[in-house]
Amino acid sequence: MRIAVIGAGVAGLACASELASAGHDVVVLESSRSVGGRAATRRTEAGAFDDGCPLLARGSWLLELAPLGLELACFAERETPVPSMETLCVALGAGLDVRAGVRVARIVRAARGTTVRIESGDGIDLGAFDRVAVTAPAPRSAELLADGEPDLAERAGRVLYAPCWTALAAWDERLALDFDWHREAAGATPVAWACRESAKPGREPGERWTVQAGPLWSRARLGDDGDIVARDLVAALGLLGHEPLPPPTLLLAHRWRFARCVEPLREPCLVSEDLCIGAAGDWCAPPPAPGDPGALQEGLGVPAALHAGRALARALIA
Template sequence: MIPITIIGAGIAGLACARRLTQAGLAPIVLDKGRGIGGRVATRRVDAMQFDHGAQYVTARTPSFAAVLEGLQTAGALGDWPDDDGRQRCVGRPGMSSLAKAMGQGLDIRQGVQVTGVTQTGAGWDLHLGQTLLQTKRVVITVPAPQVAGLLGADHPLTKAVSPVRMAPCLTLMAAVAAPSAFQSRQDHDDPLAWIAHDNSKPDRPQGTALWVAQAGQGFSQQHLEQDPAAIAELMLPLLCDRLGVTADDVVYAAAHRWRYARVTGALGHPFLSSVDGTLHLGGDWCIGARVEAAWQSGTAIADDILARV
């Protein structure tokens, strides 16, 4: 039986696993995807790359600032100040580098989808298709709306996460054969709430201008169920207008749907746990819509487990 299993290799899951590993425990991390980091992600297409999820990371607490400083020393993070000189950090050479650095040395098993979690007399059974994985403790770091699919609608912790609210985000990735108009722009009242020139970040490919545009909450909610090709067709004319270019200047365009991208109503606590302390739930949705919030939640879960072991 595995001592501790963490479901989800986003920042919360990685932070939890790293703290436990540093304390001498041996957790395993399961993730259904091909990459780690969750929304801290980079899409690579031929010689192009796009940070199509989290755009940058900042620190509000000394503890997370120390983490970012260590990642910068290791070469996984670089500075990307905004047009007003305010400091932001980005992964080098992509945002996914942050997650890869956090995951070094951890037992991460990708392409493994957990479809259910049930408690037994000895611990927990994780349902992996037709097989079971037995573990003494389980940490779930999936988005709050997905908890019910793992624990069941009637589980007490499923009911406890019901107040949490998360909103989608539609992202457009585009390569434009025209000079860049600006580094980044944020306007919450615009259907394209965020636009960033990806090449302006450190260690990025140069040449053709690579742009990431992320839609606002209303636009994203309205068009969420359309397929990515249709979403790209809707967003591209908006981006061309904002950049002052024509469709003839666009050499590549694709869209991505983040169904649970933004925390709009946080839990208000770093994590949830079962009465016996063998089940924990956490993620950015516990605290707020920041990479730091995910790290804080995962670290708090690890500290709680260490206090119990």
């Protein structure tokens, strides 16, 4: 079958590689210039930053990454792919036909059980496919599903996310901060996560910090100007070290509107009755392990995206 996968994040690439391994003709359409989605790495003139997902949680799910031949190293009580987070998606996407810079705007179906057409934002026909897998964050997936599968769109539309403001800052000199990372669960300061990028294993040298705000602070400041938000996050980093920081030589802000899923769908994926259109992502959480009510929360994020992408592949070709 000819199958289109929309999105080259963890879920889309996991889905596409499972479909390609089963012998299908798969094309991955990605709106950004590179793979990774929220598990990407941002390159700047000052060096690279893991500006989305910073680290991978430990757990048995990591064994599923073994066939990828990734190098994983320990940092801040979690694991990081070496030399960058995006290595995970580069490995997941190896050998796949990934078309970057292609934003899908519409999924059009003529009748049940026939092929599905896809259109880009400027109305260009991207072709006809036997199956389409949508793997954007749930609110974006809901928009794409609205025409062809309104019922699936409504279910995806119920999923809730927390936003995350992220500041990326670099300095010419090493800062006097005597820690390489800081994690704050209680939300006592704006900073939920801060990390000296060069302290992560296998990274290039240079004083670069990624500072991520907690969900409440991020939501309260969601409409604010990125430059101001980034300055405030750097100031908050300075307070953690008990002294103001010098002005950074590079300061960027990234507003993740849909950073982490907080209220997922309790299904492994969504698939239309005729199996032509499906959707999945980190918003399709696997059910909690029996007797372990905390397992679902632990599994959200990258592990959920990986499982959901694979579940969607299996469901589409069942």
